[in-house]
Amino acid sequence: KNFPPGPTPLPFFGNLLQLNRRNPLNDIDRLAERYGSIFGMYIGMQPAVVLSGQKMIREALITQAADFSGRSKSMMVSHFTENKGVIMADYGQSWREHRRFALTTLRNFGLGKKSMEQRILEEVKYISSQLEESTGKSIDPQHLYHQAASNIIASIIFGSRFDYQDEYFQTLITTMEQLTKVAIGPWAMIYEIAPFSRIFPLPFHKAFEHFGKLKKHILKVVDEHKASRVPGEPRDLIDHYLEEMEKRADQHSTFDDSQMVTLLFDLFVAGTETTSNTLRTLTLYLITHTDIQEKCQREIDEVLGFRKHTTYEDRNSMHFVQAVIHEGQRVADIVPLSMFHTARTDTQLQGYSIPKGTIIIPYLSSSLREESEWKFSKEFNPQNFLNEKGEFFKTDAFMPFSAGPRVCLGENLARMELFLILVTVLRKFRLVWPQDAGEPDFSFIFGGTQSVKPFRMNVQLRSPGEPWTNGHCNC
């Protein structure tokens, strides 16, 4: 009663059959146009509410945060993670403690001798040398960005990066990819809407197997850390967690080995594809908008001069580059439906009744594309983030990381990665759309994270006439 209006559900399937399974976003746009910024629907038998537009999303996730920051206990991913770690942990003490721990550790001072910035810059060197080996050739940047993003997380969690060809690293990445594929695929949907199907040997059991395999891998590394760590001198996030477990041993602590494994898994999964797909989409726009790429390069040359490296601090002097990165994130629209929240209690939103357990879907794309919020909502245009003086600014409608207490935990890390990688790459290389590649395709493949289709680019070293390559700089 008084549930937000929406399309009529069918028994058992709810509204699932009315949504395109390959990409439901057009259908969601159509429904939002018809029913407004809040509409109700059913995912199987589960009631769900879709929120559109920055005001509606902020109202639920910020103003009524305590009501709408829960997570589902009935999704397949909640079952194999047992709602541990952070991503799938319900709003409560364990989620709060683990989130706070991860945020503190991810801040610069939490990582022992090497700062986060140093760890990212170390990885940037490898990207740079891979690109250098590719000069004069055409490459698909997908693999490179993916490996780089997961290596940065690996360095933070495990204390060291992996060689791009390392077998253990490859297994870890492949298993995660296989797991994500099952967890967001049609079998997960069947698992969720038809609980009786779980007794049959159907492919969704693979997800539990993959997660078990990953857990074993991670626990092995944790055991090595236990044997080699020096108390008081944490090398990485695992050492920090072990110290925290010791400190809390005689309290009623939520910290234990199995929570740690899921937290590590969360950071790895959430921090890899998101960042690498953003870089990929941004790269596609830069190689097809050469004027924008060149303007970035001019600003980078001007600010860095003959300096060896860029630093994250440089972003404050690079208004145009900042605007380009944010515009890249806006059009990349990586997590269009955010992660689903749930209502923690029977509550009200915009005068409608929302029962406890309702799935809350913050439709982040609607805010990133909201016509009233952007000067150029439909095109790639850095002017969306520049004021009349050419200075960088952003508004509340920019929410690729979502909002409220569940806002992306890796936001700062991701922003630092995007800036340091992009500036270093553009400073050294010109990225070019291959002449024989036909028309670029900007359409998206919908998935756990949204991405553009694979594409190739030519890599050229910027000409030696440019000041920093003129023998003065050995970066």
Ligand code: HEM
């Ligand atoms: C461009 C890159 C990224 C984007 C666009 C992004 C976006 C998001 C979004 C939309 C959410 C859902 C928030 C919600 O539930 O309302 C989220 C959650 C999360 N992200 Fe990210 N993310 C990015 C990078 C990262 C990185 C690098 C990490 C790893 C350190 C990370 C870790 C997490 C975690 C742990 C959560 C769950 C937070 C919670 O439930 O409290 N993300 N992210």
